[in-house]
Amino acid sequence: MLLRLTLAATLLLMLSFPAIRAAVDLGISSRFGFFLLF
Incomplete structure (x- = not known):
């Protein structure tokens, strides 16, 4: 049960990581x- 929960959490984190990185990159840019504008 715990192993399945950990696996699901890891999978979710791996799936959401690129989106988080893209949002951070977008915010920085x-x-x-x-x-540069001001």
């Missing part, structure tokens, strides 16, 4: 664009 938009912040740099904001600095």
Whole structure:
């Protein structure tokens, strides 16, 4: 039961990690664009 829960959590984390990284990259790039604009 616990093993299955851990496996599901790991899979979910692996699936959501690229989305989180993309959001962070987007936030950083938009912040740099904001600095370049002003």
